Amino acid sequence: MKPCGLALALGLLSAFSLTQARATAIVTYIENPGVVTSSIVHAPSYTFDTLPTGVQSNVAWDGVGTFDQLNILNADQFGGAANTRYAVEGLASVSQTILNLNSPSSYFGMWWSAGDTSNTLDFYSGANGTGTLLAEFATADLLKGLPYAYHGNPNAGALYQTDLSEPFAFINFFGTAETTWSSMVFRNAPGSGFEGDNYTSRVKAYDALVDGALPAFLIEAIKGGHEIPLAQVPEPNAAYAMLLLGGLSAGGTLFRRFKKA
DSSP: OOHHHHHHHHHHHHHHTSSSOOOOOEEEEEOOOTTOOOOOOOEEOOTTSSSSSSSEEEEEETTTEEEEEEEEEEOOOTBBBGGGOEEEEEETTTTEEEEEEEEEESSSEEEEEEEOOOOOEEESSGGOOOOOOEEEEHHHEEEEEEEGGSSSSOOOSGGGSSOOTOOEEEEEEOOOTTEEEEEEEOOOOOOOOOEEEEEEEEOOOHHHHHHHSSSSEEEEEEEEEEEEEEOSSSSSOOOHHHHHHHHHHOOOTTOOOOOOO
């Protein structure tokens, strides 16, 4: 995808938000199959590899923020980029994790592994999951319809090839102009796991001149309480993006309400 592709989508969504009071938008963008790290430059990552396994409290991410609690597991068929440790919600005593950021930010990325219908990620304007719920992303919506190439753990070895029914993908979340979040809530109902690794964060939003072209494709956006399903093609064109935005402004049936927490 050319740099202008994502920039166009972000720009159009931002321009449209000027006509909607207090409207916000977060655009999701998926990396190529098998990729477990972000393409965004100048963005620190947290890998969980230096943490002991088990439940940890008040874990600092230097220069970025603090996790209120984490449950850390060794790599297995469900998670662990590059056969390393990963975080999970829904197991043991950790049903949710809150990441409080030091500064309001416009970019977040993570390797969302073994995605199932109980995984949910919420973005909030305030600390500790308070303020405005800017967007809620669930695996059932976010990773639906992905090509089969995204199914199964990309790590080598027979152990990792036993979960072929679930998607594994690195997802980028971009805020449009003036869309920032101060905390994120990773949550999952007991009985299954929300596995994640290689968390990546940056205060600055996507800049085509700095970040250049990104691989793979746009997925969807959440704006003003609506899902905007973007075309899963290498380069969505301006006409299609305008059609989506026009449908939203007219209250068209292309969009559906997303469920709030």
